[in-house]
Amino acid sequence: MASFNLNGQPVTVEVDPAMPILWVVREKLGMNGTKFGCGIAQCGACTVHLDGQPIRSCSTPVAQAEGRDVTTIEGIAGPDGELTRIQQAWISEQVPQCGYCQSGQIMAATALLRENSNPTDQDIDAAMSGNICRCGTYTRIRRAIKVAAGQERPLDERLAGEA
Amino acid sequence: MNKMSSEKNERSKLVKWSRRGFIGAGVLAGGGLLIGIGVRPGNPVGALAPKVATGAGEQLVNSWVKIDANNIITAIVPHCEMGQGAHSVLGQMLADELDAKWDDVRVMQAPADGSYVVTDTARMFAAPFTLNAADWIEPTWNGLFTQVARFADAMITGGSSSIRTTGQHQMRIAGAAARKMLKGAAADAWNVSPNEITTKDSTLFHEASGRSASYAEFASAAAEQPMDQTPALKSPAEYRLMGKSKRRTDIPAKANGTAEFGIDAVPEGLSLSYAAVVRPPLPGTKVTGMDAARAKDMAGVLQILNMGNFVAVVAESYWEAQQAVGTIGIEWSDTESAIRTTNDQFAAFAKALDEVGESGGEQAAAKGDFAAAFAEAPTKIEAEYKVPYLAHAPMEPINCTAHFKDGAIDIWTSTQVPLMARSAVADAIGLSDDAITIHHPYLGGAFGRRLESEYVTMAARVAKATGYPVKMIWSREEDTQKSIYRPADISRFRGALDTEGRLVAYDNVFTQRHDPAEASVPAMYDIANTSVRVAEAALHLPFAAWRSVDHSQHGWFIESFIDEAAHEAGTDPLEYRLSMLSNAPRHRAVLTKLGEISNWGSAAEEGKAKGIAIVESFGSIVAEVIEVDMSSGKPRMTNCWAVCDAGFVMNPDGFRNQIEGGIVYGLTAALYGELDLVDGAVKQSNFHDYKMLRMDETPNIEVAIINSGDVPVGGAGEPGLPPAAPALTNAIFAASGERIRELPIMKRFG
16 A cells, blocks of 8 residues: 655555555556656656655655655646646757657756756756667757756747758 | 646647547548559558548548548558657658648558558568659559558568658658649639649638638548549649658657557556566577466466466566566576677677688679789778677567457557568467557657567467456566677778778678668779678577668778778878769768868867768768767767758758767767677676666767758668767777777777
8 A cells, every 4th residue: 555645636556565656657547657668777767756856766666655745747737737848848849759768858857957947068967867868869858958947049949040 | 637638639649540440430432532543552542431530520532641620631651650750751741742731730640451551661672773763653563562562561660761752652642642632622613723723721722713712621522533643743942841840740749748659558448467578588499497486476466377488477567577577487498509608609700701711702792803903002901890789779668568359359569560560460379460450659769679579479479368458568678688689790801002092992791781781882982993792600699670770880890991091091081081982972062061060170179089980871871070088088979960961851850850869879889889698698688787878978969961952862760870880989099099990889998
């Protein structure tokens, strides 16, 4: 049995407390935005927030979430579904390719900007290098974070001169 | 969870097809419209309509496009979406020829149905010469290749082919033909000549009378119009969507977590069980014994299965299944392969190469007289390069969901080959094709890994054996260690330079030649005496097409050796290449532009240097410069510039994204990619020891495009990869004098 708040709503699930949050959220609570990538906290595809901090849900037993707040990709947009600055930048910079790692990337970037609204390249490296993208969208992720932070103009404006 | 309505809106951009499409829908009236159409000879539009056009008021105009009552136009795309962006760009190409309003265009994954075989992809492999023929649309060719493609289940996504085959030869024609039919229908109704009717933003106009109508109003009447088999296509000057960086339609759902991948399958009304599997550590071996005493009593475990060539645990959750399967002691049969270690594999390559000597083996290409030119030339160079086995490691682990009931099976999986997967399932569990429905949502990466269907048959067998609707997921370790692989190889070169430093003799021999056949031939360069040879050597691990296939290793071999020749000649590596490309003006233009944007030849900071490489693959010419900083004694990449000529780029930003991705994939392999054999099995298991490039190591990447036009359109997904490794190792040489002849690079610097 495990009880915690998922995206602001209290949930109680009949599961082994050792089961990782990833599988509780996906299989028991039907929220599929959080992804399985490696199972050993090496790739970041499963990143969710536990009390606002990014964690690897594939390697965190649900017991650790007891009574705490778990936020997944489904829970970061506004109450009317309005996308966050980070999510909007992910679209404006056309970041995703296959998209599989991007829930985890967005959760990591969201935590970064919450802590540090004006990150340097080194700050971005430190916050994001735990997340693997096999499609190789790293340069776009970096740019999207800078666009969300107001440091760079969005792609549309940069492409305005394109024929 | 209270945002479902907006999520649904985002999700609806990818219209889904479901088995329910078969139920209750009749054949649409007027379905005879498309018989004999060039897009799809013998187009069974009447039979397809109930499968793909079941919405209220939807009219299937031909098998690639439908228009609904609200003037929403849906492009039905036969290729899968695995990150390459083809869904969106194929929609863009169809919409442009149709003069459709882009905001009202949707993209739909075509069902796994023989009507959606990708004729031109089959044709590209079987008879590429017909693709560029002036009369390529000639119905005999198309009819023939449709038959071939259907026979071969060729509903394939790969070979960087979607845009240049299906896009150029099917989606555009479908759009143009549909537009002509809509104009014809309006002309009849308005009693005017079709030539007086113009189209824009999914609307028909007759200027003289001031009349206008939406496409939807004439969608049904268009079905009565004759279909032009060779409709006029737009010239580049008339493009409104092609060549523009339109935003991809699949991206919003990938930014809010609602995009559905194979692993996310939650079949309606079914309560899933979950399977974890263990496959043989040595390829081709079988289970000979199994001790599952502990697993039997573990929480959640439903069934434990010895499937002969794998062991499965089915449980109430994947985590429980995975915990349990890990406790099972399994004995495996032995293999006949004598190769047990990495050294054994390389020794087998070396032995094969030694056996063919200086002139033997299968001649893959020959020009002039290598032996004579080599004997006479004053300067000789030799080099031997080695590359390791590589896994694809797509982020979405291998998985498949299957439900067997009443002699039929439904499959949900990420696949590049849905019809081949269907045939594989048919063979594996003894069903006919029509008892098998393949649902294939987005792929969480593939890179060639999902061209094989062994995992699909495994899930089908487990579903049939248990009767459960079951979702099988491989651990990351299973896919790293028991997969299909980019082959390892050794490649040996001998070359000779004349007194001017020109490369006049070139001999190359290696053991692995798969696809494309031209990957190992440096055809663009002026080398008077060329010999390319293949020696036969067995691979211990099964072969896979891995992003850019043979170009992934031959690009590195060839462009490393050319760089060695340039340094031997004492000539700048960019100038040296330019001097060897007298018959390749497009290559010269690419290199010249690359020199400009990379500031090639400008003074470098202490410890930094640039390397260059150029490879033509999948119809596109791509050259790259990488700048590396060796001041710490280890390579750190600072900048990468790429220039690409793909003839004409349909979506520049999407193309750049693909090139950036190809570069990162290639650099990852160059720096870190290596799988070792220990006792015949793959040693590396997960991302801690099969390392990936991460953000902090990725250089800035700038991609420039040349639209040289008037040549067949080239691919995007793979061509960015091959030049990356040689550009990097050539840069390391320029910075440090260390010539890397064995990948991965970090073996030297780790």
